[in-house]
Amino acid sequence: MARAAQSEIRARIVIEQPVPGVLHSLQQDDAPLAPQRAKAGEPLAFEFPLRIERTETGAKFFGKQVRREGPLRRFVYVRVGTAAGDRASPWTRRMKIDIHDVDPALLDAALAGGVLEATINGTAKDGSPACATIRPVSWRVA
Numbered sequence: 001m002a003r004a005a006q007s008e009i010r011a012r013i014v015i016e017q018p019v020p021g022v023l024h025s026l027q028q029d030d031a032p033l034a035p036q037r038a039k040a041g042e043p044l045a046f047e048f049p050l051r052i053e054r055t056e057t058g059a060k061f062f063g064k065q066v067r068r069e070g071p072l073r074r075f076v077y078v079r080v081g082t083a084a085g086d087r088a089s090p091w092t093r094r095m096k097i098d099i100h101d102v103d104p105a106l107l108d109a110a111l112a113g114g115v116l117e118a119t120i121n122g123t124a125k126d127g128s129p130a131c132a133t134i135r136p137v138s139w140r141v142a
Contacts, residue, residue: 006051006062009110011117012142013078013097015044018122019129023086027077027094028064032085038122046078050099050116052107059107061099074100078120080129093131095120106141114141 018038025032036044051062061074075098081091110116118136
């Protein structure tokens with residue numbers, strides 16, 4: 001569909017408790033984008049544009065960071081360790097953050113001028129960087 005039928009919002013992924021010293025980045029075109037590293041486990045934040053197209057069954061998401069799987073699933077990757085560009089890292093991982101199931105009321109609030117924000121936990125139970133599909137701890141509009 002033409003971009004004219006799409007509206008743009010700002011989105012932010014906040015990674016709480018990232019493993020200190022490990023490089024994280026968004027993924028764009030199968031490459032790292034805007035790598036960051038927490039020195040002592042402080043939160044990392046990645047902000048990016050999202051385009052939304054309203055449909056009869058909900059919303060579809062588009063943008064340089066948006067990936068798709070099947071007809072409905074849309075997600076954003078956060079790259080970790082060597083995947084984020086740190087060749088010396090012992091980890092090569094990606095976090096998959098689903099966005100297709102965001103509450104429509106939050107999308108409306110973001111369209112009104114807020115920033116759609118997902119907070120995720122960056123450390124797995126074993127103390128290594130989180131990976132695979134990560135469910136946000138919370139969604140909100142900031």
